Amino acid sequence: MPARILNGNEIRDQIKAEVAAELQQFQECGVRPGLAVILVGNNPASEIYTRNKVKSCESLGIHSERLILPETATTEELLSCVAELNGREEIDGILVQLPLPPQVDSKRVLLAVDPQKDVDGFHPVNLGNLVTQRPGLIPCTPAGILEILKRSGIPIEGQRAVVIGRSDIVGKPVALLLMHHNATVTVCHSRTRDLPRVCREADILVAALGKPGMVTGEFVKPGATVIDVGISPLTSRADVERFFPGDAKRMEEFERKGSTLLGDVDPSSVYPVAGAITPVPGGVGPLTIAMLMVNTVRAARLRRAQRPVAVAR
Numbered sequence: 001m002p003a004r005i006l007n008g009n010e011i012r013d014q015i016k017a018e019v020a021a022e023l024q025q026f027q028e029c030g031v032r033p034g035l036a037v038i039l040v041g042n043n044p045a046s047e048i049y050t051r052n053k054v055k056s057c058e059s060l061g062i063h064s065e066r067l068i069l070p071e072t073a074t075t076e077e078l079l080s081c082v083a084e085l086n087g088r089e090e091i092d093g094i095l096v097q098l099p100l101p102p103q104v105d106s107k108r109v110l111l112a113v114d115p116q117k118d119v120d121g122f123h124p125v126n127l128g129n130l131v132t133q134r135p136g137l138i139p140c141t142p143a144g145i146l147e148i149l150k151r152s153g154i155p156i157e158g159q160r161a162v163v164i165g166r167s168d169i170v171g172k173p174v175a176l177l178l179m180h181h182n183a184t185v186t187v188c189h190s191r192t193r194d195l196p197r198v199c200r201e202a203d204i205l206v207a208a209l210g211k212p213g214m215v216t217g218e219f220v221k222p223g224a225t226v227i228d229v230g231i232s233p234l235t236s237r238a239d240v241e242r243f244f245p246g247d248a249k250r251m252e253e254f255e256r257k258g259s260t261l262l263g264d265v266d267p268s269s270v271y272p273v274a275g276a277i278t279p280v281p282g283g284v285g286p287l288t289i290a291m292l293m294v295n296t297v298r299a300a301r302l303r304r305a306q307r308p309v310a311v312a313r
């Protein structure tokens, strides 16, 4: 039987509808949650990501603004931008789009974000809250992966989960979330020996290694759920033919746009083996933006709960 496709766009729409209902309650109190996105320089991918984030938030009625600093911005300039946003009462969420230019001390900048407004969940205070299962803001992509599993009825408790990748942004937090949901979790990385054998033990396999198409059918236990986090553009026709043999739709997209997206999973060898899988695009990606909205509303709720006076715009 071919793998069940876990449709991230449908789950994103469910979550957006829930956020919209919550925003309605805010509106009734005269409050509009606000998000500020800081973009430094003109990295084309970051430019698209931040524009999409702001557009999606605006479409739901979250106030959103994008602050654009030049490629030459210094750490001090970014710190003062963050300090100003920390102090603005009507801003509930601050997101610093990564990567920052090499002259900027990214760690110092991320540490400067008020943890209560850290909608990316990257601040050590929020990561500490996650480790110790206290309320806080959870990184968007890992939180989105859990939503996909839960809303698709994939059991987590007691299951064997293998996460490939140990980054602070995806691998580590998703491993913690799976563990907190009572999965037995193994985290693999670039030094793991016999990766396919370890991965084949997984009932739930999360591929977050950033190596396009590396996870083949040999890594997957028949019937397992595969979450493909990677997103890489394929820009050569030979690669598109290799990874999507006979796929006319993909080839047409490649001809039109000059590229197509591939995850960390090799679709033609994994789809016949997996029980369920997130596609790329349309799997984990849409959830990342949906969870940013969830976090912005959550940040507004948590922060305002500590300050009983609502701030009207």
Ligand code: NAD
Binding pocket: 141, 164, 165, 166, 167, 168, 169, 170, 171, 188, 189, 190, 191, 192, 195, 208, 209, 210, 211, 229, 230, 231, 232, 284, 285, 286, 288
């Ligand atoms: P990263 O480069 O910070 O981390 C990659 C991890 O994979 C590292 O821990 C490394 O040890 C491991 N790794 C690398 N090569 C490996 C190999 N050959 N075998 C085993 N492990 C290996 O990347 P990241 O920020 O965690 O992102 C991972 C991927 O997910 C990237 O493709 C990124 O674009 C994508 N991503 C997607 C979303 C989304 O919304 N869909 C969000 C964040 C990241």
